[in-house]
Amino acid sequence: MTSRNRPAVGPIIYVAIVFGLGLYFTFAAVQGDYGLFRRAEIEADRKALESQLAEIEARVARMENLTKRLSDDYLDLDLLDQQARDVLGLIRADEIVIR
16 A cells, blocks of 8 residues: 555656757757758848859959950940059040149
């Protein structure tokens, strides 16, 4: 009869272990290396990198256009004139420089 008066320790330990494992896996799912917060950080980084990529692609396209316009096959005289003025500081004989 003494065994009925004692509380059952086995089920209490089982529930405590299951509860602890549940807490651990919930924490890992939210805070872990592959958790929800890390996924949100990766998504934000992806969006920032995509915008940087779009910026760089636009700059590359502009540089390719300018390079093509100054190439031997196709020469844009207006662009050549602008570059000579900007880089070399040249002016035409009929111009007056005011500073």
